Amino acid sequence: MISDKELGLEITEDSAKREIEYFSAGTRDAAYLCLRMALLELLFEDEMPPFVCDESFLKLDSGRLENLLRVLAAIAKKTQVFIFTCHERELGMFQKIEAAVMTM
Numbered sequence: 285m286i287s288d289k290e291l292g293l294e295i296t297e298d299s300a301k302r303e304i305e306y307f308s309a310g311t312r313d314a315a316y317l318c319l320r321m322a323l324l325e326l327l328f329e330d331e332m333p334p335f336v337c338d339e340s341f342l343k344l345d346s347g348r349l350e351n352l353l354r355v356l357a358a359i360a361k362k363t364q365v366f367i368f369t370c371h372e373r374e375l376g377m378f379q380k381i382e383a384a385v386m387t388m
Contacts (some may be wrong), residue, residue: 286383293319311341321359328354332363346373353378 293304293315305310317340326334335356341349353374356365367374 287306308343308387310345311350312338313343314348314352318355332359333357334364334366336366337368340367341369341374342371346377348379349374350381353381357381 286307293312294303295307296302304315310366317337321335324335337356341352344352353382356367357378359365367378369375
């Protein structure tokens with residue numbers, strides 16, 4: 285994934301570079317969430333600000349959502365993570381992930 289000065293994204297897939305607009309809305313949302321997480325880690329090495337997600341997962345399929353929630357669970361060890369949603373899917377998945385982490 286490559287970002288330019290305007291935060292436009294290109295994703296390399298099978299050695300072909302594609303503009304972010306080529307991909308589904310869920311893939312685009314996931315890519316921009318990952319970009320935000322990477323920028324936070326790059327800009328705030330010592331003390332990261334809270335990470336806020338407000339209905340950020342609406343367009344994600346369940347597989348992508350679970351993967352992103354696992355990443356957010358890891359980030360939550362470094363900073364506060366706020367997830368605002370009116371859907372129970374995120375809560376159920378996050379509780380499952382949290383339970384798995386607690387048993388490790």
